[in-house]
Structures are given as C-alpha cells and as structure tokens.
Amino acid sequence: MTRAPGPGEPSPAPVEATLRVNGVAHRLHLDPRTTLLDALRERLGSMGTKKGCDRGECGACTVHVNGRRINACMTLAVMHDGDEIDTVEGLARGKDLHAVQRAFIEHDAFQCGYCTPGQIMSAVACIRECHAGSRDEIREWMSGNLCRCGAYANIVAAVEAAAGAEAANASV
C-alpha cells in the first residue's frame, strides 16, 4: 500500500498516463509510486484483481499487459502508458463466461476464491502459450499462482479441461 508522504517528504509530482483496461482508455494523473495493482483497484475501482502478498510471490494480482501475463503488484502504473491491460473483469462476453471460468466452476477449482482471478488470468495465458499439454506441464507453468486453500488438484484439472476443450475447438 502506498503510504502518504511523511512530514518533510514532498509528494512527488503526478505523472499523466493512459491505462487501456479491458479496451477502455483511462487518462490518469498518478503518484509515480502507485503500482498497477493499486491503480486498478484504488483509482479505477476494478476490484477483480486481488492483492495477496504485494511482493510478487503469490500471483493473486495476475493481469495481462499487451497479451502477456504479469504480476500487477510488481510494476508501476506509470510504466504502462498506452499499454493494453486485461483483467478478469474483461474475460466474459456479457453473461457468457470464458471457457476457463466455466472450467473452474465445473471442476470446483477454488475454495475461498481469493486467488481465483489470478489463477484464471494465469491459466488463460498458460493455455495460449501452449504450456498446458500435460498435468506436469500445467503444474510447472501455473507455479506462480499460490492457493492457500490447496485447491491445486482441481485447478490443474480445470486448466487441463479448458486446454483440451480449446484444442478440440481448434481442430474442428
């Protein structure tokens, strides 16, 4: 969490940046210390992206920037002027959930649900990268997303099913 400047500490000059979140451009004046995660949550009110460790260790804040998965807590918002940022809120098409979201529900791939948005964003990227060819490969390439409830067995099953469904669709 960005704390307010202490006594004698000047507040840094705000920096202007445009964040394009789920296809919508937001022009913001940002304290340069604001992480992308805090900008999404505190400035844009987009609460789907979760803050877990805030240290790049748990993956709860996983979003896609220009199509690549990253940890939003480990990057400053001002570094992303003009970048395309996709969050879990942008996955569904109206009431139609994304295939990975459906697979997580069908396979009961969560308990408390706090890590789930990060797991799902990571899984969408993992499948797109072609790193979901086997359970071992899924475990390795999803290892940046921790689940304290220990729902890993069902998460792996959900990712495997979604990857399989995608491959089946692609071969039709």
Next chain:
Amino acid sequence: MHPFSYVRERSVDDAMRAHAGDPAAAYLAGGTELINWLKEGIALPSRLVDINRLPLAQIEVTPSGLRIGALARMSDVAAHPAVRAGYPALAEALERSASPQLRNMASMGGNLLQRTRCPYFRAESELPCNKRRPGSGCAARYGLNRSHAIFGWSEACVATHPSDAAVALCALEAQVRIAGRGGERAIPIGDFYRLPGDTPQRETVLEHGELIVAIDLPATARARRSWYHKVRERASYEFALVSAAVALELADARIQEARIALGGVAAVPWRLTAAERAIAGAPLERGPLMAVLATAFAEARPLAHNAFKIELAKRTLVQALEIAGAMR
C-alpha cells in the same frame, strides 16, 4: 514508499543524461526487484529513470555468437531458438527461475543485478546487515545461515547471489557490455561480480550511472553441450539451494574441456577453474567424477548450518555433468 520523481527515456544517451548528476537516481527496467526494494525501504531513490523503451530488447545472432539486449525479457530469451539450440544451460536456468509472470517482466540486465535473498537483508523490519546499512553488522554470520555461502564469504557478509542465469552465463563465458561516460566496455561475467570483503554493499563493478546494455555469448561447441542443474526446496518457483552449470566438450566418452560454475554457494557465480583442469580426460562416470571433484571443494568453509551444501553441490555438479554428457 519513499517519494521519487519519474522520467521515461528512449535512448541510452538520454537515460544516462537523466541519471547523471543525481547520486540517488536509479534505472527502472522490469521492476521485479527494484519495486520490492522500494516497498521494503532497501532502496531510497530520488528519481527513477524508466529505460523500458530503450532499443535494447533484441536477441541477435552475431558472427562470434549471440548478443542479448539488456532489456530482453527472461521469457523471450528462454524461448529463443538460438538460445535453446546453442546455449541450453541458459534456457534451462531461465525457465527454472521465478514464475512465468515474473519472467515476462524481468529483464536480463536486471537479472544480473538482483540482490541476495538473505532474509536478514530482506527483513521488513530492518536487522543488522552490512549490505543494507554498511557497518551495522551481519546477522547471518552467527544467525540462521542454512541458505548462505560456503565459498568466498567474509566476516562482513555471508550472503549468496540469487541469479540462476548468472551461473549459466559464467559457464558459457559471457561478457557483460556496459555503457558509461567513456563509451562502452565489455567485462567477462566472472569479473563483473565482487566478493564481499569489507564492502559487501558493492556487489558488482558497475559504477553509479553506468548501464548494462547487452550480454555477449561466444559460440562454442561447449556451449551447445551445456546444462544447468538446480536443486531447491520445492519443485518450482523457488531460488536455488545449490546449482551447477556446466559446458562440455567430449572425445571418446571422456571430458576433453569443461567449464563449471556453481550457484547458491557464494556472493558470486562460483567458477571451479581448478576442477575444470582436473576433470579434463576423466570418463563420464559417476565414481571417477566424484573422486576427481573431491579436491575441488577443499577450500569450502561452511557456516554453522550449511555444511550439507558441500556434498549437495558435489552431487549436483556430477548430475549436471552426466546430463550434459548424455546430450544429443
């Protein structure tokens, strides 16, 4: 977080100009290390110079080998066909590092400039650490030092370097290209890092304001038969307890020429030059290799909790040699 100003530059010259004259300026690339230091109060820069838009992200095959731009991301380097074919130790070291998300962010230059994972250095509430506050002492020297160094440490600091890639780059005989006020210079990676001595806060030969612009790799037969073997306390997404990088040339199932570096054992990638010489001519068999390597660890000085690293590193190295020996 300590307040800082932010500027984004597009050329090496502009970035160095924006950095010059401010003793508390810092370059910002992937951010995966620097932003943690900002959050913990380990770094207190007055100004961040964002270098992400400098044209330094290319991976180019050159007449002598490969040039990896300092801003190439770990994931892109690991996936590059020329790296996978010509420098498998580097691809393996990168893919066994961090997580897919962090590898998409972290730059190669920044990877080399990671700082130790010593829990005393990283403590949320500050503890004695000569890296973090010179002169404050080393809490690890007589504290919990299971994950710490067995080679090259000093009374001032017993930390290890966390980079996997640096260990592989050491065995691959990489050079680090550095831009500074007087132009560019290239330094063998073995000379880039400094042992702690009395100044553990100075970890590399990089001067304030200098910028890593590229990593150069020579094309050799050894590099094509290279491997990185990492041992850690969970299956993935963890730093090395110990690791070994090797690059080999074989003749008649015997080692003709070898390059060997260990990770997780020192403040620098630990090159075993005496072992490289001793191992020349040895057969690729576990028994003879273990015998030859016994003397290579004679100078190891374990701390109270990490004597196990000597045997672990030896076995890890022999496995790395076996894997590289069996390639193709």
